[in-house]
Amino acid sequence: MNISDARLLAWLSGALEPGDALYVQEAVVADAGLAGRAATLRARLAPPTRPRVAAAQRWRVPPPRVSGGMGLRRATAAVMSEALRAGERFRLRIDPVDRPDERLLVVLYRTDDTWEVVFPQHPDETVAVGALPAQDDGSRSLDLVARAAPRQRWAIALPLGDAAPDWDAPAEDRWSSLRRAIAAGEAPVASAEIRLDA
């Protein structure tokens, strides 16, 4: 019977409407070849095992173009080419937010496993987003240096004081308040993907 792999996978994922699921199930029962294909696909659907990060340790940074209460985009280069290579500077544009002088600027970079806070790393580094240069439209500019990965995910969070880091806490707990504030939708956060040119 002519049932595509995509439809079988939908059936295996429980994603078909009941009538379609009934149809595929009847076809699988009647056709041994189809049943074999379904079994093969079911095995391929098994998720890889990976360590589960505790909820309190998880960063809930939205993917690029998904607003977490603020806007963030890569600024277009003013001159010549937009080509970007490792070690070169690129500019992020942070859309206007309320109370900019009270909001701490936090820069994150996504590693293989989690997000790491790039800035600030010491209490004396802290700076409010309001201290960044403002454009005519109220947005702020932030220059960062590209790393070596061909695709890089950067994020900006702008917590108020109650979600500021606890510098006396162990490293893994230092940003717990911010993580909680992001998860609760209380701290604006947004990410941007930067791609290096070959």
Place this chain on the structure above:
Amino acid sequence: MTQPHNGDTPPIESAMTWAQYIDLRENRRQQSLRWSAAPEPAAVPLGAWRLQADPALRDAAAHTLASASLSPGPAQLWRHLAAPGALPTPPDPAAQRPAWQHHDWLAQQGGALEDAPERRLAWALAALDHCGREVERRERWAWSAVQHTPSPHDEASAALWAGWLGGQPWSLRERWEALYLSPVVRTFRGVCEARRLPKPVVTRIVRDLEEGFFYRLVGGDGVPGWAELAVRVLETDAPVRALAAALDAAAWDRLSRCAVSRGSWQESCAAVWSTLPEAGSRARALTRAGQADPDWAEAWMDLHVVRRLVRTWETRPDADAWAIISQNRGRARGRLRALVAAGATGLADRLLSLPGLHARTTAAIRRYAWAWAWQEMALDFSFDIARSVTPPCHDVATLPAPFGAGLRPAVETWVLLVVLRGRLSHLRRWVASGSTGDRDSTWARLLSDSLPDTLSEAVPGKRARSYRRLRVDLAESLDDILAAQRPLLAAVTDLGAARGLRGRFTALVDGRWDGAVPLPRSGFPSFLKNAQATLDVAEEPT
């Protein structure tokens, strides 16, 4: 051998032996031949369809049938009307199978029955009976047969839904993700597997999904994801009736005005209320009927589907009937979803009173995630929350008029060219959002060089033209156009890549290619691949 059902509709046949199927088929054949000999509307045997219960809908269906210009081929006539004694017997006649499998087996045997005028109507009636039973079984009975088992998580699920409906979801995020993120991830993995995406890409997608899932449900400026999902939970109760019952007066009014003035629904409404002189009075009649009885919406949808089947059979008696049923019911249900989702905050009582809420939410979220994942696939998994999974239902008062019969060949030819150039997914994205999400030069040329000026509008003071009318038209007509082009696309794949392909292609489309669209001069080998790809993906959700 039958599943119990209410007394107003025929029983739903379940698995049956060959002999039982032949009994069913013979009853159908006899009553179809009888009625076609004296086609009295009140006696039309369309009992497999819900429309039978409403005299106005039944008469409209009977009139559509009796006035149709049908020309089924010998194979189609044989499939439905050959006498039982002329039929072969399958190798395992005692095997219990659903009716559609017996029907498909019979279709593969390749018999023929001579054409005769009295057989044409009987053929359509028998084919409709077969389709109607399958619609009842798959589109209604299968939904009601699902057991949404009570779960220890029902209470938590209700609290979570109360949070969404009350506009306070953030405090529930941990519990929501603990219950419902996992089925979404599994579903996305299924879509990635369907497209054989490399493992590192899947890892990236899953990470983005895990981080973006909740934001997607919270939503942006348009209808939020949670509202789309709430509607899908509600429809687990009955995919049409539950949503029809949830429409308020304003939503019914909007739906009715749209139905009486747009696309093929306009013709269906005119067929039912042929004595009402203008669209406004038909819209009011539709609203009255729909508000009086939520079950009527299924009967009304039945009439539309029956009419679309008969109209299609007039030119393509071998058309895939289930594709026509799916497209027309799918589009209508999509409109219903959009209308109900727009007022989702008022769904609290209906949603929270559903038994087995956790199981229903899990089932709905898998289906929602499947559609969402395919949408994301077309956009390289950008997770843009501004784009809803449910196509919006625009107010008809703000829409431009659809293209008339004079311009339809140009629309259809241009769509064919888009498909042959391998840009169908671009077209779908463009119709849905006004952008393809990339800067594809082939697509740009299709718009600038191949689209006739008559299908776009000049914008005063600007060089760029407006394509809104075309997008609105294609939002309604694209699936029908593609379905109608399937035989032609199949013929393109059969042309073969040997020398002289351009000549063979030109001969194939001669008489079907509208002159307003420039005939392609190059790229013919890729047409074969692109036509095949379109045929391959036709059954996947878009």
